[in-house]
Amino acid sequence: MPQTLLMNSLISSIQIGSMYALMALGITLTMSVIKLPNFAHAEYVTVGAFTALIVSMNLSSNPLIIMGSAFVVGAIISLLSHQIVFKSLEKQNASFYTLLLASFAVGLIIRYILFMIADQFSLFDKRIQIPLEIVFRSETVIITNIFLWVVPTSIICVGILTILLKYTPLGREMRALANNITLARIIGIAVERVKNNTWLLVGGLAGLAGALWGMNTSVSPLMGWTAILSVFAAAILGGLSSFPGTIMGAYVVSFSENMLMQYLNFHYDVDFSFKAAIPFIIIIGVLLIRPQGFTEFFTHARGLKR
Numbered sequence: 001m002p003q004t005l006l007m008n009s010l011i012s013s014i015q016i017g018s019m020y021a022l023m024a025l026g027i028t029l030t031m032s033v034i035k036l037p038n039f040a041h042a043e044y045v046t047v048g049a050f051t052a053l054i055v056s057m058n059l060s061s062n063p064l065i066i067m068g069s070a071f072v073v074g075a076i077i078s079l080l081s082h083q084i085v086f087k088s089l090e091k092q093n094a095s096f097y098t099l100l101l102a103s104f105a106v107g108l109i110i111r112y113i114l115f116m117i118a119d120q121f122s123l124f125d126k127r128i129q130i131p132l133e134i135v136f137r138s139e140t141v142i143i144t145n146i147f148l149w150v151v152p153t154s155i156i157c158v159g160i161l162t163i164l165l166k167y168t169p170l171g172r173e174m175r176a177l178a179n180n181i182t183l184a185r186i187i188g189i190a191v192e193r194v195k196n197n198t199w200l201l202v203g204g205l206a207g208l209a210g211a212l213w214g215m216n217t218s219v220s221p222l223m224g225w226t227a228i229l230s231v232f233a234a235a236i237l238g239g240l241s242s243f244p245g246t247i248m249g250a251y252v253v254s255f256s257e258n259m260l261m262q263y264l265n266f267h268y269d270v271d272f273s274f275k276a277a278i279p280f281i282i283i284i285g286v287l288l289i290r291p292q293g294f295t296e297f298f299t300h301a302r303g304l305k306r
Contacts, residue, residue: 019216044210071204230257
């Protein structure tokens with residue numbers, strides 16, 4: 001590949017991989033603590049993106065205020081979905097498959113509410129209103145301030161989340177629920193409080209990821225749904241339990257979708273429409289060949305499974 005194409009594809013892969021990592025960490029948290037593959041997670045991402053768009057258009061173009069608003073609203077929507085739907089189903093001893101279908105239903109409800117809001121206020125395919133600046137330009141690569149917001153923010157959030165889980169009482173309680181919820185109840189952990197905090201954290205991370213995604217591209221009611229398979233592929237590569245594995249998985253998926261597709265297109269004329277198949281290939285391949293994903297590579301840093 002030409003050097004210019006290679007470098008720009010590398011920058012794009014890092015940027016998108018960082019956003020996938022934020023989204024996928026929420027999936028890993030939900031699977032580990034709540035024991036639910038929550039497909040409504042896609043809509044928490046979209047809610048964050050629309051929140052960021054509305055705030056940027058009406059209140060402030062400061063990226064910190066925009067991202068903070070997206071985090072808060074995403075967290076609230078996530079907690080509400082738990083309190084209204086998932087908690088009620090858990091009290092009825094609903095099966096795993098019932099909860100899975102409920103997550104699809106919750107996602108659809110949120111998605112079509114967003115469609116109505118976008119239609120009412122003409123918010124389709126608009127970008128989050130922050131100043132776009134070129135911070136580095138060479139013959140082979142251009143880096144904008146969006147890259148400098150997305151990548152460091154993702155790294156900082158991953159660091160904060162790791163510290164929270166390893167060194168705080170809430171983190172220890174979440175790990176206890178992940179390992180054995182019955183034993184956690186016996187030793188006096190307030191399970192419902194820990195679950196509420198988990199849902200807040202999951203929704204906040206998703207909302208923040210949505211804000212970053214909206215800075216990178218235009219906002220639409222389907223943006224979270226179009227990314228969810230890539231995000232699940234990243235989480236599955238992490239074994240659905242390892243944070244380091246999930247982060248590595250996010251970058252593997254991103255590099256596959258960007259640099260690998262660029263290579264296949266340039267050398268073998270493979271159409272970019274086949275990019276959508278990559279997450280499916282990764283998911284099936286991991287489940288067939290290595291269901292534990294990258295977990296074994298991180299025996300001393302296995303996220304919640306400790």
